[in-house]
Amino acid sequence: MTDRDLIKKLTNLKEIKPDPSWLKANRDSLYSQISNSGATNLSTWSSFVINLKSALKTASAPAVALASLMLIVIASSAYAHLLLSNTKPNQSLYIAREISEQAKLNTILNPVAREKMASQFAVNNAQDIATVLADPNFNNTQEIEKLNVKFNEEINVAKNSVARLEKPAVQNVAVSGTATSDEVYSATLSKDNSGISLSGEATSTTVDTAISTTTKILEEAQNLFTEKKFQEAVDKIDLIK
Amino acid sequence: MKNSLIFCKKVKIHMTLPLVNKFKDKQTLSRLKNKDKEVFIKVYDDFAGDIYRFVYFKVGHVEEAKDLTSMIFLKTWNHIQNNSLTSSSTLRALLYKIARTSIVDYYRETGGKLEVSLDDDDNHLEIIDENHDLEGDMDKNADLLRIKNKLPLLKEEYREIIVLKFVNDLDIDEISEVTGKTKGNVRVLLHRSLAALKDLIKEDQK
Numbered sequence: 001m002t003d004r005d006l007i008k009k010l011t012n013l014k015e016i017k018p019d020p021s022w023l024k025a026n027r028d029s030l031y032s033q034i035s036n037s038g039a040t041n042l043s044t045w046s047s048f049v050i051n052l053k054s055a056l057k058t059a060s061a062p063a064v065a066l067a068s069l070m071l072i073v074i075a076s077s078a079y080a081h082l083l084l085s086n087t088k089p090n091q092s093l094y095i096a097r098e099i100s101e102q103a104k105l106n107t108i109l110n111p112v113a114r115e116k117m118a119s120q121f122a123v124n125n126a127q128d129i130a131t132v133l134a135d136p137n138f139n140n141t142q143e144i145e146k147l148n149v150k151f152n153e154e155i156n157v158a159k160n161s162v163a164r165l166e167k168p169a170v171q172n173v174a175v176s177g178t179a180t181s182d183e184v185y186s187a188t189l190s191k192d193n194s195g196i197s198l199s200g201e202a203t204s205t206t207v208d209t210a211i212s213t214t215t216k217i218l219e220e221a222q223n224l225f226t227e228k229k230f231q232e233a234v235d236k237i238d239l240i241k
Numbered sequence: 242m243k244n245s246l247i248f249c250k251k252v253k254i255h256m257t258l259p260l261v262n263k264f265k266d267k268q269t270l271s272r273l274k275n276k277d278k279e280v281f282i283k284v285y286d287d288f289a290g291d292i293y294r295f296v297y298f299k300v301g302h303v304e305e306a307k308d309l310t311s312m313i314f315l316k317t318w319n320h321i322q323n324n325s326l327t328s329s330s331t332l333r334a335l336l337y338k339i340a341r342t343s344i345v346d347y348y349r350e351t352g353g354k355l356e357v358s359l360d361d362d363d364n365h366l367e368i369i370d371e372n373h374d375l376e377g378d379m380d381k382n383a384d385l386l387r388i389k390n391k392l393p394l395l396k397e398e399y400r401e402i403i404v405l406k407f408v409n410d411l412d413i414d415e416i417s418e419v420t421g422k423t424k425g426n427v428r429v430l431l432h433r434s435l436a437a438l439k440d441l442i443k444e445d446q447k
Contacts, residue, residue, distance in 0.1 A: 039278035
């Protein structure tokens, strides 16, 4: 007899089983005994907590650590994003917002998308500067001087980006009358599709009009800012957004 | 392509099944700790047969095996309520550990000796064979009866390890935990116990 045969025969000893009626009677007896010792049925909440704890115990320690780390990173980056997006140019955290914007721009490889984002950031920053200066309580002369310079820089960045953005779009439209709408209305800085039509012979003209409108609005905002009409400059920039 | 898909499925099952089992085990232990009687009864349904068989091969008498099995489940319930559950990796290992100590305690208390005969008339072996080869069945029955009769002649240590591994399907890790021996030691013992049983059967055949 080989080991395998022997093991096979040993496995057949599983057929030795207790008497089913005894099993049932003993089951009932045990049930009543443990019921007397305070056993109950668990609530849904307790079951949930137990399941959660069991899952944590089942996962290996490095896996739990990695998951916790990822959760912390995601939560903190979401919180930081929220915090930075509400930072104003006169606050110390504003530098972090600028760095974050620069980092975001550097991660985008598509030049059209990058220009679009750069122009959006510049417009937002210009509007924020104008909003801060529109506040009558803000009277830090040194800071005001800095923000004036900064506003003009941002407006120039926005204008340059728009100009760079429009060139390839116009060329594309000129080459084929079926250019994708993405490229075009990213250039026109319009939130909705209204006023932008890419079909037919009128396409090129529409885009040109959009460029001049955007640039015009930016220039008007700049003029209003120079005239210290900050609130009006803010409203004007709102038209682009 | 089909083969590789089947292979991937098998690998996935092989990798996820131990985790699922581990989760279920932890869940059951925690529920028992929280005095969930339904779970306790499910544990009883799942393990009563195995524990009874283990005890039966230890003591060799049906009535004693029944009493001890009942006691072991009650002891397990009390043990879980009164102790931290860090000492055992699985619920099954814990049950067998308690079963072992209960048997020893039982004989210590009653002043009896652990003499195994497995000569109860209540446990007739029935071999289930799909082919219904009567002659083959008789041969198998004879073989099984021979094994059953030879088991008590083995050293207690050998018999225990054979029952745990080949009759009750515990893995090496669990046997190691239940018996308190190293895994290497368990493997050596398994090899020796099989050889010893084979020798006993050979002697009988002569």
